[in-house]
Amino acid sequence: MEYCVTGKVLEFLLFFLLLLLLQQCSSLKVTVPSSQSSLIGRDVLLPCTFRVDNPPVNPKFLALLWHFGDKEVLRYDTKGKVSSPRLSIDEKLILEGNASLSLSNLTISDGGTYRCSVIYSPNTQQKEIRLHIHAVPEVAVAKRTLVQNQGTSLQCSVTDFYPQPITVTWLRNGKLLANSVLGPLHQNADGTFRQNSTLTLTPSDTLNNPEIVCQVQHESLPTPRQDSYKVQYGVPPSVQVYSAKINGRPEQVFVCEATQFDPEPLQIKWILNGKIAEDQRKNKDGGFNKGSYYFLNPTSGSQEGNISCEVDHETLLHPITETLQLRQEDEEAKYSAGNIAAAIFLTMLLTGAAITVGLWFLIYRKKYFQRFRVSHIHRSQMLDGEKVTLYCVASDCPKDPQVIWTVEENDGKKMEITEDEPQPQGEGNMLLDQEFSVRTDRTETDGRHNVTSSLSFTPDVSKHKGMSVFCKFVCDGRAKEEKLDYLIILKPKDSMKLSLSESGEVLSCLTLQEFYPRDIQIRWSCGVGHYKELESKEKPTDNSGSSFNIESECKLPGHLFKDPGFKVRVTWNHRSSDEEESREFSATDPDFPWRPQMEEIIKPDTLIHGTEGKFQCKILGYFPDALEVKWLRREAGGQELFSVCPSEKYKIPEMEQKREADGTFSCTVSLIVSVSAITEKGAEFICRVGHPSLGEPLERSTGALSVRGVPVMTNITQKDTHIIMEIDQFYPQNIEVTWHRAGKDRKDYKKIPDADIHNELYENSDGSYRLTSVNKINKNNLYITALVQHETLNSPIKKEFLREKKVYYLLSEGQKPDPLPKQTDPAPNNEESGRGSEDAGKTQIPPVTGQQNVGNAPGEGKSNGKKD
Numbered sequence: 001m002e003y004c005v006t007g008k009v010l011e012f013l014l015f016f017l018l019l020l021l022l023q024q025c026s027s028l029k030v031t032v033p034s035s036q037s038s039l040i041g042r043d044v045l046l047p048c049t050f051r052v053d054n055p056p057v058n059p060k061f062l063a064l065l066w067h068f069g070d071k072e073v074l075r076y077d078t079k080g081k082v083s084s085p086r087l088s089i090d091e092k093l094i095l096e097g098n099a100s101l102s103l104s105n106l107t108i109s110d111g112g113t114y115r116c117s118v119i120y121s122p123n124t125q126q127k128e129i130r131l132h133i134h135a136v137p138e139v140a141v142a143k144r145t146l147v148q149n150q151g152t153s154l155q156c157s158v159t160d161f162y163p164q165p166i167t168v169t170w171l172r173n174g175k176l177l178a179n180s181v182l183g184p185l186h187q188n189a190d191g192t193f194r195q196n197s198t199l200t201l202t203p204s205d206t207l208n209n210p211e212i213v214c215q216v217q218h219e220s221l222p223t224p225r226q227d228s229y230k231v232q233y234g235v236p237p238s239v240q241v242y243s244a245k246i247n248g249r250p251e252q253v254f255v256c257e258a259t260q261f262d263p264e265p266l267q268i269k270w271i272l273n274g275k276i277a278e279d280q281r282k283n284k285d286g287g288f289n290k291g292s293y294y295f296l297n298p299t300s301g302s303q304e305g306n307i308s309c310e311v312d313h314e315t316l317l318h319p320i321t322e323t324l325q326l327r328q329e330d331e332e333a334k335y336s337a338g339n340i341a342a343a344i345f346l347t348m349l350l351t352g353a354a355i356t357v358g359l360w361f362l363i364y365r366k367k368y369f370q371r372f373r374v375s376h377i378h379r380s381q382m383l384d385g386e387k388v389t390l391y392c393v394a395s396d397c398p399k400d401p402q403v404i405w406t407v408e409e410n411d412g413k414k415m416e417i418t419e420d421e422p423q424p425q426g427e428g429n430m431l432l433d434q435e436f437s438v439r440t441d442r443t444e445t446d447g448r449h450n451v452t453s454s455l456s457f458t459p460d461v462s463k464h465k466g467m468s469v470f471c472k473f474v475c476d477g478r479a480k481e482e483k484l485d486y487l488i489i490l491k492p493k494d495s496m497k498l499s500l501s502e503s504g505e506v507l508s509c510l511t512l513q514e515f516y517p518r519d520i521q522i523r524w525s526c527g528v529g530h531y532k533e534l535e536s537k538e539k540p541t542d543n544s545g546s547s548f549n550i551e552s553e554c555k556l557p558g559h560l561f562k563d564p565g566f567k568v569r570v571t572w573n574h575r576s577s578d579e580e581e582s583r584e585f586s587a588t589d590p591d592f593p594w595r596p597q598m599e600e601i602i603k604p605d606t607l608i609h610g611t612e613g614k615f616q617c618k619i620l621g622y623f624p625d626a627l628e629v630k631w632l633r634r635e636a637g638g639q640e641l642f643s644v645c646p647s648e649k650y651k652i653p654e655m656e657q658k659r660e661a662d663g664t665f666s667c668t669v670s671l672i673v674s675v676s677a678i679t680e681k682g683a684e685f686i687c688r689v690g691h692p693s694l695g696e697p698l699e700r701s702t703g704a705l706s707v708r709g710v711p712v713m714t715n716i717t718q719k720d721t722h723i724i725m726e727i728d729q730f731y732p733q734n735i736e737v738t739w740h741r742a743g744k745d746r747k748d749y750k751k752i753p754d755a756d757i758h759n760e761l762y763e764n765s766d767g768s769y770r771l772t773s774v775n776k777i778n779k780n781n782l783y784i785t786a787l788v789q790h791e792t793l794n795s796p797i798k799k800e801f802l803r804e805k806k807v808y809y810l811l812s813e814g815q816k817p818d819p820l821p822k823q824t825d826p827a828p829n830n831e832e833s834g835r836g837s838e839d840a841g842k843t844q845i846p847p848v849t850g851q852q853n854v855g856n857a858p859g860e861g862k863s864n865g866k867k868d
């Protein structure tokens with residue numbers, strides 16, 4: 001039996017081997033992997049290789065096809081290639097048997113079955129390959145502040161994943177939590193999914209700031225991905241909404257009050273008949289009790305329906321919404337006294353109030369008064385110019401409550417202003433020469449009384465500062481009182497001044513003026529990106545009691561301003577503003593007082609060829625001493641700027657910065673240029689200055705330069721019976737050389753005719769000019785003078801010679817005349833030396849005999865005569 005089975009297996013194996021052999025012998029074999037996976041957005045290669053029996057592959061018999069599902073997506077044959085933009089094959093590799101398909105920027109819809117078909121006539125073979133697309137989930141726990149000892153839920157959002165199956169587990173301090181459910185699955189436009197998991201926490205689960213982790217497993221992830229949240233506690237807000245009419249005005253004011261919450265951020269939204277109401281004169285009170293007003297103007301808005309206040313806070317799973325019915329004007333008239341309209345409705349807010357008069361009585365009273373509560377005192381915005389109206393609301397009193405307003409002056413003097421009978425116009429209570437008027441509107445539903453009371457008056461800054469207002473409701477013998485401090489609040493006017501200390505610190509001084517009340521907190525901080533607290537000195541002053549000023553000074557090391565990102569911030573807290581006020585400054589501010597100033601470049605009137613030209617620029621008034629100076633050059637007629645670097649041609653002396661008496665720095669920067677006519681003519685030098693306080697660097701330019709060359713007498717020689725005079729280095733080329741002669745008596749000089757003079761002009765390679773002037777006079781016992789005139793010379797250069805016995809002597813004052821050096825070597829007769837002044841003297845003269853001596857131009861000490 002066993003043998004039999006083995007035999008069958010052997011038989012089968014043989015058959016299989018044969019099949020394999022047959023396949024090997026077939027002249028085409030295509031190989032692909034069975035599947036491939038990649039991430040969304042990436043590129044992928046779907047490998048497909050083939051082998052033919054006897055390579056090389058003959059392209060005439062070859063065709064390639066790629067299908068995605070049933071759709072042909074790419075074709076390659078003798079006619080060429082057809083493909084779509086995101087799909088490609090490398091044509092160069094096809095004849096090597098590589099038909100792999102590249103897909104770029106994968107999307108979810110690219111996942112599926114691809115077929116690689118190779119036709120090598122007459123054979124054909126095709127193979128399938130599955131492409132799996134994955135997208136890696138993002139995991140985030142919604143980090144709400146929780147309420148201690150309270151059950152709640154947390155959400156973990158898992159987004160942008162593919163394919164669908166995910167596993168979400170929750171851990172509390174590393175231990176698995178069971179109470180979670182996956183929410184509905186949503187698909188994004190790109191085919192990826194998102195899904196939330198909601199964890200339900202019991203009160204004990206939230207104890208002791210546990211760490212809650214949301215962990216997600218997905219086939220795209222080798223290890224689970226997670227987000228964690230260390231539980232933080234907060235206090236949810238209590239919310240109260242009420243409405244009131246403003247005395248004698250058509251508007252209705254709605255007040256939404258959120259109290260006792262923590263942390264601070266809280267959003268209040270008004271919703272009028274289901275739609276978010278625009279900020280129509282909305283106002284907020286500061287601090288951790290927040291209020292919002294909404295003014296409804298009957299002429300502009302709807303009078304029917306309802307208005308809601310929606311309060312959101314991070315301790316809340318869902319926002320708290322309190323809704324009020326809007327009432328008709330005439331309906332309200334029923335409850336109102338005189339011309340005063342009333343509309344009151346109050347909701348929620350707990351009052352913990354127990355009255356201890358026996359157990360039964362306690363329970364009875366507690367129940368009786370349980371819902372009686374009094375709102376904060378709210379202040380309307382200033383209406384009718386200066387008039388202010390304060391509101392206070394009591395609700396759910398079992399009996400009609402009595403209202404008592406009390407005004408307390410800052411010296412402790414108090415005055416009660418009671419309501420009751422509507423007061424005839426103009427007969428209000430007087431205090432501090434001020435008329436106060438009280439209006440109280442009452443409504444009753446099912447034996448519960450709601451009361452809105454308002455106190456109106458025109459405050460006077462000097463009289464009413466420091467005044468407090470109390471609003472007391474007495475409900476069946478039980479009183480509740482609210483207090484409003486600082487009725488008058490003056491917002492400080494701020495200004496900032498910067499100065500420099502002797503030791504190089506920046507003194508920044510903030511002045512806040514005319515604020516009230518006195519309490520104010522000022523904090524300084526500074527840094528680059530991250531702010532660090534700083535110490536400061538405060539100096540408060542009292543403006544004869546009616547308001548206050550304060551100066552706050554902070555010292556900062558000056559070097560910190562070298563970083564343009566360095567910022568100083570000063571913030572102050574005052575009752576006058578809901579939010580902290582602040583000012584910030586840095587060296588980059590346009591009004592930073594120590595930005596460098598640049599004077600014009602000081603330059604020589606003309607640059608003299610062959611000398612050094614110095615350009616200087618003064619920079620002043622800057623702080624800190626972080627100056628960057630760069631010299632640039634622009635060629636004549638060019639646009640481009642080139643950096644000037646120290647070299648043989650350019651010297652840039654180190655700049656010396658000086659501290660001025662006012663603490664700022666100044667310096668003079670210079671550039672020394674070896675001037676040559678050809679390079680500097682028309683060129684321009686630019687001094688560019690950078691400083692942390694400057695966005696764009698400052699620049700000053702020399703303007704297009706002009707260059708002059710002063711003629712230099714380089715060589716005076718005698719050749720044969722001629723004087724050869726060489727004049728070099730002048731620019732521009734216009735020059736005049738005149739020769740005169742006189743007899744033995746050295747009088748009556750006469751101009752030597754041009755015919756006896758031979759002048760020749762050459763241009764040197766450095767742009768300057770050179771001239772040789774040959775005097776071919778041929779008489780003895782003569783005095784001869786040569787005069788050279790050029791625009792650069794104040795007075796002409798004059799040379800005087802004596803000719804005696806065929807020898808010329810150069811006459812110089814107070815010295816025995818020397819014979820001119822003789823030019824002995826036959827000078828090379830090529831006319832252009834191309835080498836500037838040094839060579840200039842040696843070259844260009846027609847052969848003459850001579851002697852040599854040297855005469856130089858005024859002011860030129862240089863001699864390049866040769867001595868025999």
Ligand SMILES: *[C@@H]1O[C@H](CO)[C@@H](O)[C@H](O)[C@H]1NC(C)=O
Binds near residue numbers: 047090093099100
């Ligand atoms: C086929 O060509 C692709 C490039 O298109 C290359 O990445 C791949 O390695 C090649 N496969 C083989 C087996 O040579």
Ligand SMILES: *[C@@H]1O[C@H](CO)[C@@H](O)[C@H](O)[C@H]1NC(C)=O
Binds near residue numbers: 105107
């Ligand atoms: C990739 O595809 C997405 C969606 O189709 C598109 O928004 C994106 O621009 C593409 N990126 C590239 C580099 O082509």
Ligand SMILES: *[C@@H]1O[C@H](CO)[C@@H](O)[C@H](O)[C@H]1NC(C)=O
Binds near residue numbers: 155194196
């Ligand atoms: C998932 O939770 C987040 C955070 O709580 C929320 O913003 C989002 O709307 C929720 N998404 C779904 C699909 O429920």
Ligand SMILES: *[C@@H]1O[C@H](CO)[C@@H](O)[C@H](O)[C@H]1NC(C)=O
Binds near residue numbers: 273274306
């Ligand atoms: C408030 O108004 C909205 C829109 O007019 C309405 O859908 C809703 O039912 C009203 N709610 C109440 C309590 O009247």
